[in-house]
Amino acid sequence: MSTPENPRGRGGELVPKVYDGEIMTGTDDKAATADRRPVAVVRRAFIDCTGRLIGRVRESGRIARWRGLLAYRARKLPADVVRLLWFLLRGHGRWIVKAWTWATYADLRSDARQARMSGDAQARREAQETIRADAKARWAKLGIGLRRIVISAAVLTVVLVLLALVEMLFDRADMPGWLVTVYQVRDFGAAAVRVTVSWLAVLGPLGWLVAAVWEGRDRTPGAGWLTQPDRADADSWVDERMISRALAHLGIAPMNAFFKNGGELVYLTPARKDGDGTAARIRLPLGVTADMVADRRPTLAANLGRASLETWPTKGDEDGVLDLWVADKGTLQGGAGDWPLLQDGAADVFDGVPFGLTQRGLIVNAPLLEANWLIGGRPGQGKTSAMRTLLLGAALDPTAELWVYVMGESPDFEPLKPRLSRYRMGMDDSVAADAVAALRDLTEEMERRGRTLGAQPGQPPKVSRKLADNPRLGLHPLVLAIDECHELFQHNKHGKQAEELAVRLIKRGRKYGIILLLATQSPTKDSIPKEITRNVSCGVAFAVADHIANDGLLGAGRYRAGIRATELRMKTDRGTCVAVGITDEAWELVRTFYVTFEDGTDLVTPVVARAMALLAEHGRPVALTAAPANEQPAPVDHLADIADVIGGEKRVRTQTVLARLIAHNPDEYNGWTLTDLSAALAGYGLTPAKSHGVMVIRADDAASALAAREDGETGEDTGSRGVLPEAGAAQTPPADLGKRHKGRQQRSRLNTPENPGERRESATRPDSLPGSADDG
Numbered sequence: 001m002s003t004p005e006n007p008r009g010r011g012g013e014l015v016p017k018v019y020d021g022e023i024m025t026g027t028d029d030k031a032a033t034a035d036r037r038p039v040a041v042v043r044r045a046f047i048d049c050t051g052r053l054i055g056r057v058r059e060s061g062r063i064a065r066w067r068g069l070l071a072y073r074a075r076k077l078p079a080d081v082v083r084l085l086w087f088l089l090r091g092h093g094r095w096i097v098k099a100w101t102w103a104t105y106a107d108l109r110s111d112a113r114q115a116r117m118s119g120d121a122q123a124r125r126e127a128q129e130t131i132r133a134d135a136k137a138r139w140a141k142l143g144i145g146l147r148r149i150v151i152s153a154a155v156l157t158v159v160l161v162l163l164a165l166v167e168m169l170f171d172r173a174d175m176p177g178w179l180v181t182v183y184q185v186r187d188f189g190a191a192a193v194r195v196t197v198s199w200l201a202v203l204g205p206l207g208w209l210v211a212a213v214w215e216g217r218d219r220t221p222g223a224g225w226l227t228q229p230d231r232a233d234a235d236s237w238v239d240e241r242m243i244s245r246a247l248a249h250l251g252i253a254p255m256n257a258f259f260k261n262g263g264e265l266v267y268l269t270p271a272r273k274d275g276d277g278t279a280a281r282i283r284l285p286l287g288v289t290a291d292m293v294a295d296r297r298p299t300l301a302a303n304l305g306r307a308s309l310e311t312w313p314t315k316g317d318e319d320g321v322l323d324l325w326v327a328d329k330g331t332l333q334g335g336a337g338d339w340p341l342l343q344d345g346a347a348d349v350f351d352g353v354p355f356g357l358t359q360r361g362l363i364v365n366a367p368l369l370e371a372n373w374l375i376g377g378r379p380g381q382g383k384t385s386a387m388r389t390l391l392l393g394a395a396l397d398p399t400a401e402l403w404v405y406v407m408g409e410s411p412d413f414e415p416l417k418p419r420l421s422r423y424r425m426g427m428d429d430s431v432a433a434d435a436v437a438a439l440r441d442l443t444e445e446m447e448r449r450g451r452t453l454g455a456q457p458g459q460p461p462k463v464s465r466k467l468a469d470n471p472r473l474g475l476h477p478l479v480l481a482i483d484e485c486h487e488l489f490q491h492n493k494h495g496k497q498a499e500e501l502a503v504r505l506i507k508r509g510r511k512y513g514i515i516l517l518l519a520t521q522s523p524t525k526d527s528i529p530k531e532i533t534r535n536v537s538c539g540v541a542f543a544v545a546d547h548i549a550n551d552g553l554l555g556a557g558r559y560r561a562g563i564r565a566t567e568l569r570m571k572t573d574r575g576t577c578v579a580v581g582i583t584d585e586a587w588e589l590v591r592t593f594y595v596t597f598e599d600g601t602d603l604v605t606p607v608v609a610r611a612m613a614l615l616a617e618h619g620r621p622v623a624l625t626a627a628p629a630n631e632q633p634a635p636v637d638h639l640a641d642i643a644d645v646i647g648g649e650k651r652v653r654t655q656t657v658l659a660r661l662i663a664h665n666p667d668e669y670n671g672w673t674l675t676d677l678s679a680a681l682a683g684y685g686l687t688p689a690k691s692h693g694v695m696v697i698r699a700d701d702a703a704s705a706l707a708a709r710e711d712g713e714t715g716e717d718t719g720s721r722g723v724l725p726e727a728g729a730a731q732t733p734p735a736d737l738g739k740r741h742k743g744r745q746q747r748s749r750l751n752t753p754e755n756p757g758e759r760r761e762s763a764t765r766p767d768s769l770p771g772s773a774d775d776g
């Protein structure tokens with residue numbers, strides 16, 4: 001080995017310098033082989049082992065972290081000591097306050113004060129009585145405790161003095177056995193007390209100090225400050241302490257006061273990992289509501305070191321309960337990935353179809369059965385794609401039938417065409433007319449399904465998978481999707497009807513496997529009827545401009561409750577939506593799956609091809625519901641309707657008849673005027689008559705016209721049943737009219753119970769209505 005003075009070793013070779021305390025890991029082999037004495041061998045082995053150990057220690061990241069942590073705490077030691085001293089002082093202060101509160105009944109008096117301030121005399125009286133009763137009880141308890149101690153001490157002293165006197169007079173050897181045992185117990189007790197007292201002299205003050213520091217500790221939960229060197233790991237770590245601190249700096253006055261007075265937040269659910277983030281449920285202090293926190297979302301997000309979109313303060317079960325979900329940093333930026341059914345697989349509409357990934361990183365199986373959807377957002381944010389994904393899912397269920405209406409020029413659904421039994425796209429009125437016809441057909445289909453269900457054994461309350469599988473029943477899932485639906489609801493001619501029919505379907509179609517999917521850019525109260533917004537079960541909002549659009553899609557009060565799609569950024573958050581009703585949670589932040597159909601990439605067509613193959617495999621046609629798209633609805637029988645609305649009355653004012661007709665069949669009669677009614681009556685050879693100065697339609701006349709028409713029809717062949725009679729075609733009714741047309745006959749009979757003969761006569765003279773003698 002060389003020395004600093006002699007860098008050359010014993011053999012004259014150059015060897016590195018060695019300083020005191022340096023561990024020689026790379027010991028010179030030659031030197032090692034040279035010295036084979038046992039001491040030198042052991043020394044070399046020791047050096048070798050420790051060297052390796054240190055090397056390993058250096059490699060271990062965990063230990064390195066601990067070393068870093070300890071070094072950090074060592075640096076912080078002076079500050080920690082000051083902090084502990086402060087806790088010690090504050091602990092004593094808090095004890096004094098507690099003792100004072102106890103002695104002066106400050107707690108009880110504050111109840112009384114609150115009652116007085118709220119002007120509740122009864123509560124105040126009760127609080128004062130409680131003070132009196134409680135105060136007595138408190139001191140009484142103290143007195144009883146003290147008395148017990150004094151009595152016990154006196155008894156013990158007497159016993160000990162007696163024992164000492166007896167021990168002075170008698171030798172222990174002469175004492176009876178039981179007395180000796182008593183002395184032994186006394187001696188043992190005395191020894192125990194001595195030991196305890198000697199320990200207490202040391203442990204007592206120490207315990208006192210610890211208890212005082214504990215009492216004076218920071219009341220914010222968690223002991224993160226002990227181990228958390230800095231906020232470098234705040235990306236994935238949100239604990240109660242961080243949340244409390246973030247809430248304490250929101251600038252909400254009652255919250256500030258609460259923290260200033262040493263208040264502690266109650267964590268109904270402590271911060272815990274929840275998917276790709278952290279969730280906590282917090283009871284807020286007096287005077288603070290969850291809405292107030294939601295309103296300060298950007299500040300809260302900044303305090304937690306997150307983006308606004310990653311911070312979700314929402315209202316819990318009550319206004320004073322805050323549900324907070326904070327995403328792990330950056331996790332919401334990635335897309336949802338490939339749609340699970342993109343390459344293979346089928347879907348079952350009864351189980352839902354894959355729609356997207358929630359903030360918890362779970363796949364949402366979107367409910368379609370017993371659900372209706374309203375999807376909205378600003379242009380280009382992913383509404384149509386989301387609707388298409390839902391339809392693609394439904395297409396992979398061979399029992400589902402799909403109808404699509406696009407109220408604009410857009411090719412988004414073109415590739416689905418082979419799988420759609422009804423499809424119209426465009427901006428012209430005929431598309432709106434067809435969409436309304438589809439809604440009307442669906443309402444009729446709904447009635448039919450109601451009857452079919454009612455006829456099933458056990459009268460099942462709703463369509464089940466088993467019933468849907470039976471093609472003869474026609475109870476399969478039927479999905480109607482309308483893209484840009486605001487164009488339809490705002491249509492000057494068809495809008496009103498569309499609204500009424502859609503509302504009826506949404507309210508009642510649920511049980512019958514009829515599903516409505518609506519997408520819109522414009523979810524305002526003018527463009528989407530309120531009844532629709534109120535009744536859809538699944539609301540989906542992509543980025544929206546304001547709280548009106550937000551609540552239009554997600555339901556009233558959602559914005560205030562912190563469920564806000566306004567936080568979603570145009571473009572940046574394209575494909576991400578806030579949804580309600582699609583899971584059991586109050587809301588979900590969903591990154592929707594995207595099945596590409598743009599820029600020459602078409603992943604939709606292969607899925608549709610698979611859907612077609614599935615249909616073929618199950619032997620199911622594309623169109624299962626009877627009415628083909630171009631079928632004209634049966635013409636409305638105006639005469640029958642007029643007779644119907646006259647009901648059991650002898651005559652009814654023309655205005656009333658018109659109003660009743662509109663109520664009876666708004667689709668047909670909305671927009672009719674008295675002139676239209678007169679024209680229709682004239683078509684049957686009827687003219688309104690004057691009675692008591694007003695124009696009326698007589699029940700007799702209507703019945704006669706009907707009877708005359710029926711009579712004429714019996715002579716015709718069946719192919720002409722729908723043809724309306726000519727004006728002059730009213731003929732004498734046959735004598736057996738009542739027998740063959742029970743419903744009409746009953747109505748006629750009710751119309752003129754007192755004079756059936758006259759009725760028959762008047763029916764022979766349809767042109768004699770004005771000024772008819774029977775009006776008197």
Ligand SMILES: Nc1ncnc2c1ncn2[C@@H]1O[C@H](COP(=O)(O)OP(=O)(O)OP(=O)(O)O)[C@@H](O)[C@H]1O
Binds near residue numbers: 521
């Ligand atoms: N889930 C998604 N993931 C990624 N990109 C998406 C997603 N959804 C939509 N996009 C992108 O956004 C574009 C617009 O989508 P889409 O046509 O569905 O929007 P929109 O809201 O219906 O627009 P508009 O109101 O103009 O009809 C798509 O072409 C696609 O590039």
